[in-house]
Amino acid sequence: MDKEKIKQKLFTTIDGLKDKVIRVRRDIHKHPELSGHEEHTKYLVKGILEIEGYEIKEFEGHHGLLADLIVNPDKPFVAIRADMDALPIQEQTGKPYASEVKGVMHACGHDAHTAIAVGSALAMMQVKDQLPWNVRFIFQPSEEVNEGGASQMIEDGALEGVKAIFGLHVYPYLMTGQIGYKYGVMMASADTFEIEIFGKSAHGARPHEGVDAILVASMCVNSLNHIISRRIDPLHPAVISLGTIEGGTAPNVICDHVRLTGTVRTVNEGVRKKIPEMMEDAVKGNCHSMGANYNFHYNFGNPELINTDWAVDIIVQEAKKIVGEENVIDLKDPVMGGEDFSRYLQLVPGAFFRLGVCNPKKNTCVSQHHPKFDIDEDALPIGMKVLGAAAIEAMERLGEK
């Protein structure tokens, strides 16, 4: 069968699966689980896919899952990845399928990602005999935390035999029926840091007998905020944001310890590598000038998400056929948010894209991580179709090489 006919069969199957996928999504939405606790979600996915003939692989120590559609054990895989975790947010949508877990909510749409991957897996099973390669569905835990689930899945062999990978994220800034793509860097690296300033305590009236950690910290805050504007090429966007500052015990005591934490975002690996040293220089210089000591700890989180050109070509080409040329949107600029799909893309080619879910009539245009965030479920089959078609195209393209 030619590949367009396989895709047509896949799309018809997907249309027939829509109600089931909505039910799966709502089940997950009602029972959200925080990063590292995705047990119910894992068993839900496993239960559905195992009956359909998927080979399921589970792991010690986390709730990730691999579901393999084996066409021929000697052939490679194309992978489709979904994340499963929710956020510590109290849902306020008032929808009938709202979270039943107090203080936990799928406010980033990972419930939709999981349901889309389940639906794609069910649909792919219907065209199994026509596929040249195997398909792997990666259901990963812990996307929302630094050092997240992608690293665990990779360590446990999720990419073994995988030649290309695709993933998506629901996106309330595009309308339902739209697909957003971006060549090259799509999302920023996301690192964190912690700085401790050690001064010397003294009576507030006798500052010369102490070392004021609050003053030194404020000098550091100033210097850190000058790094981006004065030391980084303005053509390379970067962010250094301080998120917390703690210190001091009483109004009349010179403070001897301040702790600062924050995040660093870049879209250029060269810039990213330089920033920790510049930050430590700033802290060191200020501490030295005032007789204070410091601890500087920089934690490299997810790298920049860099899409592979040919894989984006495939997304654009297939999306145009599915939603129409005018609905395939070039996102142009990267966003400074992070995403651990970047870790897979460091190792295998692939593409990440945005699935529009905004529908004002359904109140689904609220930003992610907001207590009123929700998606338009009419977008679910669109996501499944683009992922499925992209996987089939990638098999053909890589098979030719």
Ligand code: NI
């Ligand atoms: Ni997310």
